[in-house]
Amino acid sequence: MGKVLKADTDNAAAGSIDSLLGYNLKRAYMIFRDDFRNSVENAGMTPRAMSVLAQIVEMPMITQSDVARRLGIERSGLVAIIDELEKGGLVRRAAVPGDRRSQALVPTAQGHKRIRAILQQVQAHEANLLSPLNPQEQAQLLHMLRKLRHAHGNDSTP
Amino acid sequence: MGKVLKADTDNAAAGSIDSLLGYNLKRAYMIFRDDFRNSVENAGMTPRAMSVLAQIVEMPMITQSDVARRLGIERSGLVAIIDELEKGGLVRRAAVPGDRRSQALVPTAQGHKRIRAILQQVQAHEANLLSPLNPQEQAQLLHMLRKLRHAHGNDSTP
DNA sequence: TATTGTTATACTCTATAACTATA
DNA sequence: TATAGTTATAGAGTATAACAATA
Incomplete structure (x- = not known):
């Protein structure tokens, strides 16, 4: 067969998991996740x-539901995280004028x-x-x- | 500020999680994982x-420990998977001449x-x-x- | 002593379902 | 009726620790 895309013939048998993007995404993700665990997460975050804190800093006065939607996670999972952030003095819950929910x-x-x-x-670790x-x-x-x-x-689709 | 790398100014505020590779890796991984769940996984795999089956097909007579090392997972987690594959008639355990372990x-x-x-x-779904x-x-x-x-x-480092 | 397969166990992450108070 | 926050619960996925058999 002729010259296909270069990456396809890189290294591994095409038709194996090594040629699947999903698999390679997971492995790459695991590299970053493990490193995170050994650095930032040990500092208690x-x-x-x-990501929640970053989102709140980026959009102050955002509601919990909106944070969840933006990050593609469930509202319910947010409660404990906000509790923790609030306990640490990094964030506070404020009333929304006009919507008491x-x-x-x-x-x-x-x-x-x-x-x-x-x-x-994190940026230093990622670098x-x-x-x-290369850059x-x-x-x-x-x-x-x-x-x-x-x-x-x-x-994420609700 | 001058012209930095193009991707850095793409869309999001640099200095937010949207500029972190780890975060974007996770989100991309989630897209593929969710799709997998709604397709292949519903067919019982x-x-x-x-990935274990693919590995075994690629290297017949590989041992369980080697599969684990190659996939970056724990030996212990493999047992149930091999049991399942064997029960489904996709794989069988064979004695290794010279090493009865x-x-x-x-x-x-x-x-x-x-x-x-x-x-x-999976390739069709990934496409x-x-x-x-673009290609x-x-x-x-x-x-x-x-x-x-x-x-x-x-x-993975043991 | 180290390694293989195995078991049992625990833990993390995350989703689901149900409730309440508002709208 | 629909939505926001909350709670409780359950499930997947995976790691850890220990053990017997073998090297």
Whole structure:
């Protein structure tokens, strides 16, 4: 057969799991997850709590339901995370004028400081993990993952 | 500020989780995992069982421990999976001449047939999921994920 | 001593379902 | 009736620790 796409003949038998994107996504994800566990998570912040805090800092006064939708997770799972963040003084629940059902989430000064520090730490770790790829490849990888995600909708189907 | 890497200014505030590779890897992985659940897994094959079967087909007479090492999972978790595959007539345990501790794993004719069918099915689904990326991008994505994985070692650190 | 397969166990993550108070 | 937050519960997925047989 003729010249197919280069990556297909890279290394592994086509028709094996090594040629499946899903499998390779999982393995790559595991590399990053494990590293996270050995660094940031030991400092008492789970990946989820981090993404939640980041979301709140990015959009102050966002409601819990909206955070859940944006991150593609369940509302119910958020409660404990917000509790924890609030207990740590990083976030507080505030009343929403005009809708007494909702709780708006506001980052504290400490929350701002904390997410900045964590993001820096994670970025440093990621730079390390990504060092096998050159800068162009790193940018491409990020670009394509984002493109995939946005093409499939930011929030999970309810 | 000057022109940085294109992907960095794509869409989201740099310094948010949307610019983290780990986060985007997870979200992309979730897209593929969810699709798998709604298709192949409903036909009675988990992602793990599939990767194990594929591995055995690719390397007949591989031992359980070696499968575990290659897939980056624990030996203990393999037992139930092999039991299941064996019960389904896709694989059988065989004695290893010269080492009575090991169990070599051999695919049956049915096992061959099954993994071929499943791989085809998964590839079709992946082609669909990947359609937002052009063929070159798809190849690049696969290439970089593989590169990452192999750079960080094929097996998880014990 | 180290390794293989195995079992039993525990833990993490996350989803589901049901409730309440609002709208 | 639908939505927000909450609670309790259950399930998947996976790791850890220990054990017997064998090297």
